[in-house]
Amino acid sequence: MGYWKEIVEGGWSLVEGMRVTAKRLVRPVVTVQYPRQTIDMTLAYRGHIELKKFAESGSHRCVACGTCERTCPSHVIKVQGVKAHARSDKVATHYWIDFTRCSLCGLCVEACPTETLKFSREYQLDGETRWDGVIDLIQRLEENRS
Ligand code: SF4
Numbered sequence: 224m225g226y227w228k229e230i231v232e233g234g235w236s237l238v239e240g241m242r243v244t245a246k247r248l249v250r251p252v253v254t255v256q257y258p259r260q261t262i263d264m265t266l267a268y269r270g271h272i273e274l275k276k277f278a279e280s281g282s283h284r285c286v287a288c289g290t291c292e293r294t295c296p297s298h299v300i301k302v303q304g305v306k307a308h309a310r311s312d313k314v315a316t317h318y319w320i321d322f323t324r325c326s327l328c329g330l331c332v333e334a335c336p337t338e339t340l341k342f343s344r345e346y347q348l349d350g351e352t353r354w355d356g357v358i359d360l361i362q363r364l365e366e367n368r369s
């Protein structure tokens with residue numbers, strides 16, 4: 224009796240599995256053939272932070288004030304800047320973030336007085352050492368990867 228019961232249950236499970244497969248066959252495809260195909264992330268997605276590019280200057284507005292650096296609870300930001308002359312504003316020349324330790328809390332974005340920081344839509348990050356997680360945001364901006 225147990226033998227026949229197992230056969231009936233196995234057969235029924237097969238029918239159920241085929242029913243689910245057939246149902247999914249006619250639904251629209253929601254996956255992509257990564258890495259040949261990629262997707263645009265939603266606005267809510269948080270990649271690492273990056274510098275915004277502004278139309279009026281064609282560059283960022285970071286004045287290297289260090290507010291983001293001091294605000295970051297993970298201490299992963301390093302920013303340096305120079306003044307063209309004594310009375311001019313400072314302009315950031317170097318901006319690095321160690322993304323391996325960033326918690327994506329967003330405090331740096333909130334605190335920036337010039338609103339020049341935003342979250343990127345970057346999701347294709349990989350590396351062989353932890354140093355590959357250190358990102359040069361000025362270089363990214365110059366290479367138009369922002
Ligand atoms: S998101 Fe948070 S942890 Fe990441 S760099 Fe900004 S302040 Fe630091």
Ligand code: SF4
Pocket residue numbers: 284285286287288289290291292302315334335336337338339340
């Ligand atoms: S808070 Fe804004 S302006 Fe100040 S150093 Fe950070 S990114 Fe630059």
